[in-house]
Amino acid sequence: MNRSELTFFLLGKKYGFDLKKLLKFVNDSQYWDEERIYNYQLAHLKKLINHIYTSVPYYHRVMEDIGMQPEDFKEIKDLKAFPVITKQTIRDNFDLFLAEDFKKYHSMQRSTGGTTGIPFKYYNDSYSWCLNWATKMRTFSWGNYTFGKDKIAVLKGGSMLNRGNFSPTTYFWKFLHNYYTIPIVNMTSESMDYHFNIIKKKRIEYIRGFPSALYTFANHLKNKSIQYSMKGVFTSAEMLYPYQRKVIEDVFETGILDAYGCGDGMAGASQCELKNKYHINIETSYMEILSSDYKNDVKPGDEGIIVVTSLHDYAMPFIRYAPGDMAIQGKDSCPCGRGLPVLEKIIGRSSDLFKLANGRILNGLSIPFEDWADKIEKFQLIQEEPDLIILKLIPKDNYTEKDESQIMDLLKYNAGEGIRIQIEKVKNLEFTSAGKFKYVISKI
Numbered sequence: 001m002n003r004s005e006l007t008f009f010l011l012g013k014k015y016g017f018d019l020k021k022l023l024k025f026v027n028d029s030q031y032w033d034e035e036r037i038y039n040y041q042l043a044h045l046k047k048l049i050n051h052i053y054t055s056v057p058y059y060h061r062v063m064e065d066i067g068m069q070p071e072d073f074k075e076i077k078d079l080k081a082f083p084v085i086t087k088q089t090i091r092d093n094f095d096l097f098l099a100e101d102f103k104k105y106h107s108m109q110r111s112t113g114g115t116t117g118i119p120f121k122y123y124n125d126s127y128s129w130c131l132n133w134a135t136k137m138r139t140f141s142w143g144n145y146t147f148g149k150d151k152i153a154v155l156k157g158g159s160m161l162n163r164g165n166f167s168p169t170t171y172f173w174k175f176l177h178n179y180y181t182i183p184i185v186n187m188t189s190e191s192m193d194y195h196f197n198i199i200k201k202k203r204i205e206y207i208r209g210f211p212s213a214l215y216t217f218a219n220h221l222k223n224k225s226i227q228y229s230m231k232g233v234f235t236s237a238e239m240l241y242p243y244q245r246k247v248i249e250d251v252f253e254t255g256i257l258d259a260y261g262c263g264d265g266m267a268g269a270s271q272c273e274l275k276n277k278y279h280i281n282i283e284t285s286y287m288e289i290l291s292s293d294y295k296n297d298v299k300p301g302d303e304g305i306i307v308v309t310s311l312h313d314y315a316m317p318f319i320r321y322a323p324g325d326m327a328i329q330g331k332d333s334c335p336c337g338r339g340l341p342v343l344e345k346i347i348g349r350s351s352d353l354f355k356l357a358n359g360r361i362l363n364g365l366s367i368p369f370e371d372w373a374d375k376i377e378k379f380q381l382i383q384e385e386p387d388l389i390i391l392k393l394i395p396k397d398n399y400t401e402k403d404e405s406q407i408m409d410l411l412k413y414n415a416g417e418g419i420r421i422q423i424e425k426v427k428n429l430e431f432t433s434a435g436k437f438k439y440v441i442s443k444i
Contacts, residue, residue: 004148004177008130015106015126022134026283030138030338037282037339042076044311045286049073051099052317058096059319076286084294084307084320087120087264097316098123107315110263122264128284128312132266135281139270143232143257145206148177150231153199155182155209155217180204184213192220199228207252208234212378212439215244218251229253236261239348239439241369260346265308265321269343277334277342278327285310289329289343294322300331303347354442357386358418367414372407375399380429383442389415390422392429 008019032040050070052059063069066081090097099105106126124132137147145152180202182195195217199207207214207230214235221228230252236259245256259270260278267285269278280287289304290297298304306325310318330342354362369379377394384390391411404423411421 007148007177008133011126012130015130017127017130019130019134022131023137026131026134026138026281027141029283030279030340032282032339034339034341037341038076041282041286041311045076045079045309046070046073048309048311048314048317048319051314052319055099055101055314056097056317057100058093059317061096079286079288079309079320082320084290084322085318086322086324090122090318090321091120094121097318099315099317102315105313105315120264122318123313123316124263124266125313125315128266128310131312132263132268132281132284135268135270135284136261139257139259139268140232140234142270142272143206143234145232145234150206151178151180151202151204152206152208153180153182153195153204155184155207155213182209182213182217184210184216187213187216187220189220192217196221196226196228205229205231206234207232208236211235211238211240211244211248211258214248215241218248221251222247227251227253232257234259239346258346260325260327260343262306262308262323262325265318265323266310266313267306267308267323269327269346272334272336272338274334274336277330277344278346279334279338279340279342282340284312287341288320289327290322298329300329301344303328348440354383354389354415354440355386355444356383356415356419358416360416360419362414367410369407372399372403375403378429379439381440383444386444387418388420388422390424392424392426394427394429395425 005019012018029037029040049063053063053070054060062082068078068081072078102123107123108126108129109121110124111121140147180198183191198204209217214233228251231254233248233252233254233256235248235256240256240258245258249255255275257271257273257275258278259268261268265285267287268281269287270281271278286309288297288307290307291304294305294307303326305322306327307320307322308318309320326347328344328347330344332342333339334342354360356362367381369376375396375398377396379391379393382390382392389411391407408421408423412419415421
């Protein structure tokens with residue numbers, strides 16, 4: 001038993017979960033057929049609906065308003081009767097979302113900054129938290145990484161830091177789980193050289209982080225004509241662009257397994273060893289992909305809003321919660337043979353959509369800036385006003401007026417008539433407070 005396994009074993013003894021059993025469960029459930037997945041999720045939803053009616057003030061009121069008793073919930077489609085909620089809904093009714101007996105679930109207070117940088121507080125049950133870790137470990141195994149056993153370099157953002165330094169809890173977690181952590185808030189040439197030398201010295205063979213941070217690190221090594229063979233690379237929390245994937249995979253000489261995670265909705269979806277579609281974690285939540293008005297399920301191959309219902313969070317349940325993320329609904333099953341439903345692609349957040357004065361809705365992440373990856377170091381597309389879009393970019397030495405003219409034409413074509421476009425060349429672009437980099441920002 002390694003340090004990591006011992007940690008989860010002791011936590012399980014205290015809080016009532018068994019990681020070893022949960023790992024076996026998720027490794028079996030990934031091969032369930034559609035009917036078994038449906039029955040599993042329906043059974044847990046029925047238990048959850050009964051709980052929220054009797055113990056959660058917000059949902060007792062909602063069920064009274066929609067005229068639903070717990071016994072009326074017979075099929076998963078009955079979830080459609082519940083309204084979709086957002087972070088703002090929860091902030092405005094925080095105490096009402098807490099179950100009257102929430103302490104009995106060994107709930108843990110969590111928070112996320114989201115895209116706005118405004119902290120969003122919520123609670124996860126300890127069992128739900130551990131089951132989510134089991135699905136993460138399953139994903140790691142798809143990339144041949146054994147959590148806690150193999151050494152891994154993790155590029156961490158500002159949300160993991162305490163006034164520029166790691167907290168004692170973070171240091172202890174790193175030790176227990178064999179992490180080597182690389183802070184990404186200020187990645188200089190000197191710091192990246194230093195961390196790369198540590199990676200070589202410690203013979204670290206796995207790396208994980210935000211796509212923008214991993215790309216910055218890999219591109220730094222590429223510019224020095226350095227390649228370093230890794231056994232596995234994992235990305236999450238941001239949009240992974242094709243040009244980023246290419247540089248990272250070329251430098252580290254292995255493929256990327258990208259993942260989507262939503263801790264507040266206890267949802268996740270990850271690429272398998274085929275590095276294509278995203279397998280949805282059916283064990284932790286029920287996921288819908290809805291139209292922008294939340295009224296309809298989108299068709300396979302179409303993009304929509306991710307809406308999730310956590311299956312095992314009883315202390316603070318979220319029913320049909322929209323965290324603000326977008327994805328393309330899966331069209332076909334993955335050739336890997338797993339029965340998990342799939343997403344074709346993660347395409348950013350609903351806040352990445354620009355609602356323009358001329359009536360157009362523009363997804364800034366869909367604009368192919370990767371065509372200028374060899375000319376632009378980094379970019380940020382900002383909607384300042386309903387009719388004003390500003391592109392901030394850090395140009396490389398070979399960036400020309402012709403490139404700028406082509407980019408301007410592309411933006412004008414996508415934005416349409418009556419929209420002002422400005423291009424600003426800058427030396428630096430800021431990260432969010434969580435250490436993420438926002439490519440697209442709407443201030444509207």
